Amino acid sequence: MTFETKKEVLGWYEKQPRTLTKEFIDNIAWEDVKKYPLDKKFVPVLFYMRDVEALTDMYYEELRRTPTGKDPIISKFMERWSVEEQTHGELLNRFLNEAGIETDEKWHNQVRRAVSTFYTINNYLITSLTNLVGKRFTATHMTFGAIHEMSTTQGYRRLTELANHPVLSEILQGIIREESAHTHFYWSVARLELKNSAFTQKLARFMVKNFWTPVGSGAKPKKESNYTIATLFKGEEGLQWIDRNVSQRLQVLPGFEGLTKVSDKIGEIVLAESSATHF
Ligand SMILES: [Fe+2]
Numbered sequence: 354m355t356f357e358t359k360k361e362v363l364g365w366y367e368k369q370p371r372t373l374t375k376e377f378i379d380n381i382a383w384e385d386v387k388k389y390p391l392d393k394k395f396v397p398v399l400f401y402m403r404d405v406e407a408l409t410d411m412y413y414e415e416l417r418r419t420p421t422g423k424d425p426i427i428s429k430f431m432e433r434w435s436v437e438e439q440t441h442g443e444l445l446n447r448f449l450n451e452a453g454i455e456t457d458e459k460w461h462n463q464v465r466r467a468v469s470t471f472y473t474i475n476n477y478l479i480t481s482l483t484n485l486v487g488k489r490f491t492a493t494h495m496t497f498g499a500i501h502e503m504s505t506t507q508g509y510r511r512l513t514e515l516a517n518h519p520v521l522s523e524i525l526q527g528i529i530r531e532e533s534a535h536t537h538f539y540w541s542v543a544r545l546e547l548k549n550s551a552f553t554q555k556l557a558r559f560m561v562k563n564f565w566t567p568v569g570s571g572a573k574p575k576k577e578s579n580y581t582i583a584t585l586f587k588g589e590e591g592l593q594w595i596d597r598n599v600s601q602r603l604q605v606l607p608g609f610e611g612l613t614k615v616s617d618k619i620g621e622i623v624l625a626e627s628s629a630t631h632f
């Protein structure tokens with residue numbers, strides 16, 4: 354679906370019913386979680402994903418200080434988006450608990466507290482800098498958002514396939530549906546913002562090319578981020594997956610022709626992790 358205005362994109366998003374309703378969550382076969390084996394190599398991946406979902410709140414707070422977050426359409430989207438991401442974190446946490454893996458009751462606070470001061474200060478500076486560029490930075494924010502949502506979705510797809518746990522698959526399917534709607538929003542707004550200005554295209558491409566890092570890395574220790582990526586995307590097949598489902602979709606955005614940054618970065622991480630002892 355191609356939109357002509359941001360308002361149309363928001364209208365489309367608001368028409369999407371929530372997948373992860375109370376009814377959906379109550380109907381998950383939680384009592385069956387323990388009936389199926391869960392390979393323990395996926396446990397740190399689930400923790401990582403849970404934490405990144407929960408940290409969306411922090412990102413949302415930062416973004417609200419910028420012209421992007423003050424855009425009435427984007428802020429309307431983000432209100433619902435941040436709630437949905439919190440649900441994803443909660444569901445992953447519950448799955449861990451039902452699988453017999455204990456988590457702290459106050460895990461949200463722990464995750465937030467664990468974010469390094471460097472990251473927080475750095476983020477504050479970046480936000481202040483983006484405010485100088487003003488509205489012309491919105492395309493960059495939206496492109497980063499699109500990449501994060503696309504790669505998250507693909508991470509969940511890979512996890513579904515590799516973990517092969519029926520209850521987890523059911524949960525992830527619901528999450529994926531919401532992530533796909535997020536992707537569609539970010540991607541569509543990015544396209545509109547990029548379309549009309551050569552400057553925003555150049556700026557967004559420059560920022561992605563030089564500063565994009567996988568979702569959660571920075572806020573979470575690099576080690577955990579790299580482990581998750583290598584577990585989910587190792588091998589030729591994993592890299593092709595990223596290329597097909599993330600890079601090629603990114604390359605369709607105005608100004609992003611031929612950019613292979615995401616595939617290159619993921620490939621680099623997978624290669625480094627493969628030569629480490631745990632693979
Ligand atoms: Fe999410």
Ligand SMILES: [Fe+2]
Pocket residue numbers: 438502505531532535
């Ligand atoms: Fe999302």
